[in-house]
Ligand code: NAD
């Protein structure tokens with residue numbers, strides 16, 4: 001079958017690290033994808049450039065103060081311009097696209113993504129926080145609407161790829177690999193003095209600021225454990241983290257016969273992005289190929305959860321469930337942005353998250369509204385602690 005239909009993509013968070021790389025993939029495959037929606041919060045200069053190049057049907061800037069600039073600069077085009085958080089949610093529900101790439105960072109991605117699913121749109125999910133906050137609701141809605149959620153996060157893409165063709169074979173456990181981040185092997189006496197610019201330097205991946213800090217604290221791996229629980233319908237005990245500093249094996253699945261499948265590749269987010277956009281097909285590309293003779297050694301070690309206590313907190317949230325992951329996520333977002341503004345130290349991020357998790361009331365079976373309320377309560381509590 002050589003006829004291909006063009007998949008219409010809505011790229012939510014197009015100006016971010018994932019968004020920009022997704023546009024490179026789309027640009028290289030004009031016979032497969034078109035860009036229908038682009039969105040950003042603040043970087044409207046880049047949004048405008050992207051819109052002039054890709055000629056989307058709609059752009060949305062969530063920061064309403066920037067509406068006029070975008071409107072003026074796109075006045076001579078056919079692109080419609082909307083602004084505000086509400087517009088972001090409404091456009092997600094519109095019947096103008098086939099697949100949403102959810103690449104907004106943080107809790108802000110939840111409502112647009114949920115609306116896409118409710119509207120029956122396929123979702124390529126980069127925004128892991130959406131599943132951490134309300135994974136049960138997201139997955140249940142996707143199930144009811146028969147909507148596929150295809151992971152973009154490299155570890156989850158790896159597991160997803162290992163599971164293709166295994167629908168009837170139960171998973172014994174998954175092994176999420178972690179690079180260990182820029183501070184692998186460091187101890188608290190070192191971490192206490194770490195500053196933002198150092199924490200932003202990741203050894204293997206170049207990413208947005210928030211996920212870079214999460215990688216340095218290992219919170220990212222904790223968020224990914226919770227993300228994996230929902231995506232692959234696993235119990236907490238079935239999810240193991242393994243530090244693998246070379247980032248070649250992107251994650252592994254162990255089946256009930258003890259056989260282990262892993263997915264490998266050079267660390268390049270364009271691979272999982274392109275896989276999610278094109279699934280179930282693979283697209284030929286000319287990215288650099290792996291040379292095992294040059295890599296020579298792959299190493300593995302246990303994560304140091306005594307030093308990187310954010311991971312221990314996330315494991316606790318994974319086990320307890322309810323609104324605890326949502327509360328943890330909110331406190332983490334506040335703590336990370338405070339650290340990025342040099343308001344608190346590296347280790348203080350953990351203290352803020354831990355105390356917020358203890359103080360916000362626990363709900364075992366939250367509704368969507370409960371999640372929204374827990375998020376707000378946790379943000380306020382964490383911000384008070386930091387005196388923001
Ligand atoms: P980024 O900070 O580079 O980009 C974030 C995007 O979201 C931007 O387009 C920004 O305008 C938009 N945005 C930010 N806040 C917003 C708000 N309040 N409302 C609406 N839009 C908002 O982030 P990123 O590194 O591209 O990461 C995006 C998501 O993908 C995150 O959830 C991250 O965990 C996940 N992810 C990223 C990578 C990576 O390599 N960057 C890898 C795996 C997963």
Ligand code: MG
Pocket residue numbers: 153154155224
């Ligand atoms: Mg990842």
